[in-house]
Amino acid sequence: MSIVAIISRHGRESAAIAGFTASRLGYRLVLMEDLVKSAAQRFQISEADLFRALKEPPVLQRLNTKPLRKHIALLEQTLCELMAGNQMVFCGYLGYPIFHEISHVLKVLVLAHPAAEAHPTTPPETTSSNGRGQVRKGRWFQRVYNARLDDPNLYDLTLNLDHMSTEEAADVIVNTLGQQRFRPMTYSMNCMGNLELACQVKSTIVDQVPDVEVKAHDGTVYIYAKAFKRGNRRKALQIKESVMHMEGVNYVEVIGEKELFEGM
Amino acid sequence: MKRPTVLLIDDEPIVGQRLKGTLEKLGCEVDVFQDPGKALDRIREKGFDIIVTDVMMPDVNGIQILEAAKAVNADAKVIIITGFATSDLARECMEKGAFDMIAKPFKPSDLRSMVVRAATEMGFTDIQER
Numbered sequence: 001m002s003i004v005a006i007i008s009r010h011g012r013e014s015a016a017i018a019g020f021t022a023s024r025l026g027y028r029l030v031l032m033e034d035l036v037k038s039a040a041q042r043f044q045i046s047e048a049d050l051f052r053a054l055k056e057p058p059v060l061q062r063l064n065t066k067p068l069r070k071h072i073a074l075l076e077q078t079l080c081e082l083m084a085g086n087q088m089v090f091c092g093y094l095g096y097p098i099f100h101e102i103s104h105v106l107k108v109l110v111l112a113h114p115a116a117e118a119h120p121t122t123p124p125e126t127t128s129s130n131g132r133g134q135v136r137k138g139r140w141f142q143r144v145y146n147a148r149l150d151d152p153n154l155y156d157l158t159l160n161l162d163h164m165s166t167e168e169a170a171d172v173i174v175n176t177l178g179q180q181r182f183r184p185m186t187y188s189m190n191c192m193g194n195l196e197l198a199c200q201v202k203s204t205i206v207d208q209v210p211d212v213e214v215k216a217h218d219g220t221v222y223i224y225a226k227a228f229k230r231g232n233r234r235k236a237l238q239i240k241e242s243v244m245h246m247e248g249v250n251y252v253e254v255i256g257e258k259e260l261f262e263g264m
Numbered sequence: 265m266k267r268p269t270v271l272l273i274d275d276e277p278i279v280g281q282r283l284k285g286t287l288e289k290l291g292c293e294v295d296v297f298q299d300p301g302k303a304l305d306r307i308r309e310k311g312f313d314i315i316v317t318d319v320m321m322p323d324v325n326g327i328q329i330l331e332a333a334k335a336v337n338a339d340a341k342v343i344i345i346t347g348f349a350t351s352d353l354a355r356e357c358m359e360k361g362a363f364d365m366i367a368k369p370f371k372p373s374d375l376r377s378m379v380v381r382a383a384t385e386m387g388f389t390d391i392q393e394r
Binding site: 010100101103179180181183185186187188190191218246 | 312349351352354355356358359361362364365366367374377378
C-alpha cells in the first residue's frame with residue numbers, strides 16, 4: 001500500500017507524470033480536482049469554496065480566515081481518508097506535513113522547464129496566467145505550511161523536466177518506489193491512522209480555535225493552541241468535552257503553547 | 265512439529281517478561297536477553313527464525329542486531345520495537361532488511377500479529393493467533 005505524492009507548482013506537467021506513474025503501478029490517481037470533489041461530496045460544501053481555500057491562503061490581514069482554515073482542514077482530512085487502505089498517486093500542493101510523517105510515502109518534487117517557471121519574486125503582471133498560478137501556489141504553500149514548496153530538502157526525489165520527459169520521470173518514480181525503505185510497515189500504517197484522527201479533530205475545532213495544531217497517538221489526542229493560555233480554561237474545557245465524544249478518541253490533552261515551556 | 269525460534273531483546277526486563285509468555289502461547293520457542301551484547305553472541309551461535317529487538321540499548325543498538333541477524337541468516341525476520349520511532353528510523357530499518365517495526369507502547373496483540381505473519385511467511389503453518 002505504498003503512496004506517491006507528487007508536489008509541484010506545475011500542475012499540468014506533474015499531473016501527466018502522476019497519470020503515467022499511476023497507470024504503470026496500477027495505483028489510484030488523485031489530482032487536486034479529485035480531492036476537492038471528494039471533500040465537497042463528503043462534507044456537503046460547494047467545490048467553489050474549497051477551490052477558494054486552495055487559492056487564498058489564510059493571512060492575518062484578512063478579517064475572516066476561519067472558513068479558509070476550515071476548508072483546508074477538511075481537504076486534509078479527505079486526503080487522509082483517501083490514503084487509508086489505498087495504493088495511491090497524489091498530485092498537488094496540499095498535505096505536505098501529512099506525507100512527511102509517513103515513511104512509506106515517496107515524496108517527489110517536480111521542477112519544470114526554466115522558461116516556464118516563474119520565480120516567486122517575479123511581479124505578477126510580468127508573468128503569464130500560468131506563471132501567476134505557479135507563484136500563487138508557492139505563496140499558498142509558504143503561508144499554510146511555513147515552508148518553501150521548491151525546497152528539495154523536503155522531498156525524497158527531485159525531478160527536473162528540463163532533463164527528462166514526463167514518461168521518463170514516471171519511470172524514475174516507479175523504480176525509486178521499489179526500494180525497501182518505501183515499504184509500508186505496522187509503524188507507518190499506525191502513523192496514518194493517527195494522522196487521520198488528528199485531521200478529523202482539527203477540522204472539527206479549527207473554526208473555534210484558530211492556529212490549532214493537533215497530534216494523535218493510539219486514541220490519545222493532543223491539542224495545542226495559543227488560545228488555551230491560563231486565562232482561557234473554560235474554552236479549553238469546552239473543546240476537550242467536544243473532542244472526547246469523537247469516535248476513536250480515548251483521551252484528550254489540551255495544551256496552551258506557553259505551558260510547553262513552563263517548568264523548564 | 266517444528267516450532268519457530270524467537271529471540272527477544274530489550275534492556276527493560278518488564279518487556280521481556282510480558283512478551284515471552286505471549287509468544288510462547290503462539291507456539292514459539294522464545295529466548296529473552298536484556299544484554300544486547302550477549303544476544304549478539306547468541307545470534308552468531310544459533311540462527312533464530314524471528315528476532316524482536318529494541319533499538320536504543322547500551323553498547324549495541326537494534327540496528328547492529330538487525331545487521332548481524334541478517335548476516336547470519338538472510339531469511340531471518342527481524343521485528344523492531346522502539347520508543348523513539350521516526351520516519352527516518354523506519355526507513356533505515358526497512359532498507360537494512362527489517363520485517364516490520366512498531367512504536368512503543370504497543371498492545372501484545374500487535375506483536376502477536378507481526379510474529380504470526382513472519383512465521384507464516386517462513387512456512388510455519390501451525391502457528392496462529394488464539
